Amino acid sequence: MPRRPSFESLQASLKRLSLEEKQQTLEWLAQQIKTETEAEKLVPPTGAGDSSRIAIVEQQHYEGKTYQLEKRRCGKEGCVCLDGKVSEVGHGPYWYAYWRESGKLKNMYVGKRAPWETLNHKRQSVQAYNS
Numbered sequence: 646m647p648r649r650p651s652f653e654s655l656q657a658s659l660k661r662l663s664l665e666e667k668q669q670t671l672e673w674l675a676q677q678i679k680t681e682t683e684a685e686k687l688v689p690p691t692g693a694g695d696s697s698r699i700a701i702v703e704q705q706h707y708e709g710k711t712y713q714l715e716k717r718r719c720g721k722e723g724c725v726c727l728d729g730k731v732s733e734v735g736h737g738p739y740w741y742a743y744w745r746e747s748g749k750l751k752n753m754y755v756g757k758r759a760p761w762e763t764l765n766h767k768r769q770s771v772q773a774y775n776s
């Protein structure tokens with residue numbers, strides 16, 4: 646295990662800080678905790694068993710974001726998606742976008758079509774209209 650400063654020595658260092666520095670440290674720490682908690686919530690569990698809520702069908706990188714085609718359990722009581730493997734009974738698959746914004750992990754529901762598929766689809770429709 647890598648050597649880490651003990652909590653006591655960390656406390657001693659923190660005590661030497663000015664009031665302003667202590668406040669800054671507190672804010673920084675709160676931000677760190679928030680970011681890490683959010684990251685844990687958003688990163689889909691890998692190699693999870695049947696209890697998993699998300700099954701990743703496909704993963705793509707597009708315009709600085711990670712897109713995942715996922716099947717999900719909605720979590721509603723009595724829903725068909727609760728009985729069986731999420732990869733089989735989950736809703737979808739639907740695309741979700743994941744990205745970082747000032748250090749925070751964000752995610753967004755995209756829908757049945759990935760953005761690049763929507764572009765192709767539109768292009769095809771336009772071609773069909775013109776021909």
Ligand SMILES: [Zn+2]
Pocket residue numbers: 718719720721724725726727736
């Ligand atoms: Zn459901």
